[in-house]
Amino acid sequence: MRIAVLGGGHGSYAAAAEMSERGHEVWFWRRDAGAFAAIEAQGGIEVRDHAGTRTVPIAHLTSSLEEALSAAELVVIPLPATAHEDLARACAPHWRDGQVVFLPPGTLGSLIFVEAARAAGNEARVRFAETGTLPYLVRKHGPASIVVSVYATRLPTGVFPARDADEVIALLQQAYPSVEPAGDVLSGALMNAGPIIHPPLIMMNAGPLEHFDAWDIHNEGTQPSIRAVTNALDAERIAVREHLGYAAPHFPLADHYSPDGDEWMYGNAAHEKLTDSGDWREKINLQTHRYMREDTAIGLSLFTSIARWAGKPMPVGEGLLALASAITGEDLYAAGRTLERLGLADCDRATLQERLHDGF
Numbered sequence: 001m002r003i004a005v006l007g008g009g010h011g012s013y014a015a016a017a018e019m020s021e022r023g024h025e026v027w028f029w030r031r032d033a034g035a036f037a038a039i040e041a042q043g044g045i046e047v048r049d050h051a052g053t054r055t056v057p058i059a060h061l062t063s064s065l066e067e068a069l070s071a072a073e074l075v076v077i078p079l080p081a082t083a084h085e086d087l088a089r090a091c092a093p094h095w096r097d098g099q100v101v102f103l104p105p106g107t108l109g110s111l112i113f114v115e116a117a118r119a120a121g122n123e124a125r126v127r128f129a130e131t132g133t134l135p136y137l138v139r140k141h142g143p144a145s146i147v148v149s150v151y152a153t154r155l156p157t158g159v160f161p162a163r164d165a166d167e168v169i170a171l172l173q174q175a176y177p178s179v180e181p182a183g184d185v186l187s188g189a190l191m192n193a194g195p196i197i198h199p200p201l202i203m204m205n206a207g208p209l210e211h212f213d214a215w216d217i218h219n220e221g222t223q224p225s226i227r228a229v230t231n232a233l234d235a236e237r238i239a240v241r242e243h244l245g246y247a248a249p250h251f252p253l254a255d256h257y258s259p260d261g262d263e264w265m266y267g268n269a270a271h272e273k274l275t276d277s278g279d280w281r282e283k284i285n286l287q288t289h290r291y292m293r294e295d296t297a298i299g300l301s302l303f304t305s306i307a308r309w310a311g312k313p314m315p316v317g318e319g320l321l322a323l324a325s326a327i328t329g330e331d332l333y334a335a336g337r338t339l340e341r342l343g344l345a346d347c348d349r350a351t352l353q354e355r356l357h358d359g360f
Contacts, residue, residue, distance in 0.1 A: 004072035011078030033063035038143035092120035106130025132191030158188020195299030301336025
């Protein structure tokens with residue numbers, strides 16, 4: 001399959017390498033062509049994971065977004081939600097009929113891309129899909145090297161428009177066999193683990209994060225009281241899903257921490273692999289880090305707005321968002337990706353369900 005991978009972050013490098021290693025023809029796009037110099041000199045991306053270390057060649061390195069998109073059947077965008085609006089505008093003129101766009105995870109970013117295409121007058125029939133996490137626990141170890149601690153084993157994925165779900169899921173499974181159907185994109189967005197795991201971890205570890213040069217919120221930062229808050233927040237997410245009629249599995253985050261519970265998105269014992277790697281011992285700036293800017297300001301604001309709209313309150317979520325707003329000095333709900341800002345808050349449930357099924 002012809003696949004475009006967009007972006008220069010950890011997940012984008014992992015996706016370009018994995019899709020290439022699986023035998024797909026990959027166009028790997030970054031705005032900065034010079035950033036590819038190390039990959040070109042090395043002959044590919046060096047990958048270190050459970051299978052060892054090897055260099056994976058990438059067929060096409062390009063700084064032309066038009067080139068990457070015009071070639072692709074599947075477009076993979078493993079970028080933070082903070083990049084969606086600018087990228088959606090840049091992509092808007094170049095979509096063509098039949099393409100599938102995969103946002104892992106998406107935070108309803110699908111609708112940002114749909115609106116940008118509509119604003120650009122592009123009426124191509126493009127389908128979007130969102131899942132609950134990146135397909136990798138990965139860190140870059142240089143300009144052409146990555147270490148993958150864990151690959152996702154289950155990727156619950158929602159599709160827009162949902163009427164095309166069977167076709168879209170079948171195509172995605174050619175690239176990611178771990179993809180499994182999760183209904184529409186609102187269901188997919190409510191699978192996003194980032195707004196559940198990261199806001200409690202950064203807010204409740206604010207002291208050591210600001211005091212120490214580096215701190216691992218997933219290791220010594222994950223203590224019983226913090227886990228209790230995470231579990232309560234996740235219970236609110238699941239209650240909203242159930243209130244909206246979405247069926248199990250809901251992928252409760254507790255399974256991520258359990259070595260022998262139901263298989264979570266990264267499989268069993270993934271948390272231990274993450275902490276053993278040492279790659280998440282880092283300096284987290286509470287003003288700028290993506291755990292605040294993506295998972296809290298965008299992700300948690302979306303979750304709480306859905307809860308408000310559905311009439312199923314998220315008091316723990318609202319409290320964490322209030323704390324984050326106090327830390328940053330901003331009203332993160334007002335600036336967040338809410339149903340109000342997406343123009344959907346005035347829809348009743350039947351109308352929104354119809355739009356998610358049939359398209360806007």
